[in-house]
Amino acid sequence: MLRVEALTVTARERTLVENLSLDLEDGRITCLIGPSGCGKTSVIKWLAGILPAGLAAAGKLAIDGRDISRPDPAIGYQPQGDALFPWLTIAENAALGLEVAGASRTSARARVAPLFPAFGLAGTEELFPDQLSSGMRQRVAFLRTIVRQSRFILLDEPFSALDAVTRMRMQLWFLARLEAEPRGVLMVTHDLREATEIADRVLVMAAAPGRIVADIPIETPRAARSEAALADLRQSLKSLLLEDFSS
């Protein structure tokens, strides 16, 4: 269990995130939704240890009750978009995290190689990113994240750049991958449908200052979620997002 307690992020005089607490459970998917500018990205970046210079943060982060400093290998981060390096081959991109963590070139390559077929990327090892479709590039980004074996992964709108069909395919594929290799996931999304179909839990943020205003667990197993129940849930999420909390 990863626990954030009383996170406050400030930029000079402005408070971006105020007194925010949240838990991430192992092997479960938590979606973080909220209007733009509510501080979702600040929360993710703070967790990843890459809060931009100029932002100050106070708060506690613990995994299983043990305080951790960041960046920590237990927390993997995947930026919005695939962020593949155009000058590296697909195999080198996939192995990047391992190499940065100190693995030798050959051992990093040896560890990613067997995963290529399961990620639908067999045969792309020596290609370069711009030779791949956007869906495949996204899979490379997931492979790069998953292979680091972080217990928790942070995903900043992982599917937002994909076209509708590719997005649906990738969501299904992503869920299947997580079945095989469970991780505690915190996923920022703008897409209510995506949140209700994928998440085990939805956290709703409000802006100015950023804070969590609702914590909605979805107990129904994904396969058993009926369209009607999802529509109700989306409706209540929508009214939460539209509600004015700035009293």
Place this chain on the structure above:
Amino acid sequence: METLRRILPALLIAAAILAAWELYCVRAGVSPLLLPAPSDVARALVANRGEIAGHALSTASVTALGFSVSVAFAFLASVALHFVPPLERGLMPLFVVSQTVPLIALAPLMILWFGFGLLPKTLLVVLVTFFPMLVSLLSGYARAAQDHLDLLASMGAGKVALFRRVYLPSARAAFFAGLRISGTYAIVAAIFAEYAGARRGIGIFILSAKNNFRADLVLAAVVVSSVLTLGLLGVVRLIEWLSDRRRGHHAPR
């Protein structure tokens, strides 16, 4: 075929200018001492090829040496400026001022201080070519994508790893652009340095040709200096191409 089609307009225009020039010299009866026709220049070039080749070789070696030193120096300076930002604020104005010094003032002083050897000429080539390369490298580093930096930092990469894995590869295209800009000036800088004082070189050859009122030889030297510059740019292109990991891997269009 494709290449031919691309360079054809340039070739045609060049040929037309040369033809017009030749025609003018013949028809107007200008003295070849004043304005030699292209054919006169070609003849002078061929007749003096041995002597000119020796001078060209000397100029080429000075340029190669100066240019190499300059690339190395620009790269080291860019690394230093990247890692120590206050250095950039402190040194950049100095570098900018160094670009405003007229060569015509500096070249004779260099000869005065360092003699007729390689050193003053190398220094002049460095002075002229260093700055565009440094600026290109720095602007290349600035092109590094925040996404890439964030990703790597979240993986625990330190400053050196960020530089090696993101900033440096991001600056590749800008670096070669800078190399081409500098390369364009390098030969001219070397010739200018030789003009101010040297034992051998295209610059000193131009000086003596001018003093003998041999316009054809001066123009022959101009042709040689163009060829040398094009040769240098060709070498830069070749290095860029050879060092491209993506050779033959570009996305199908």
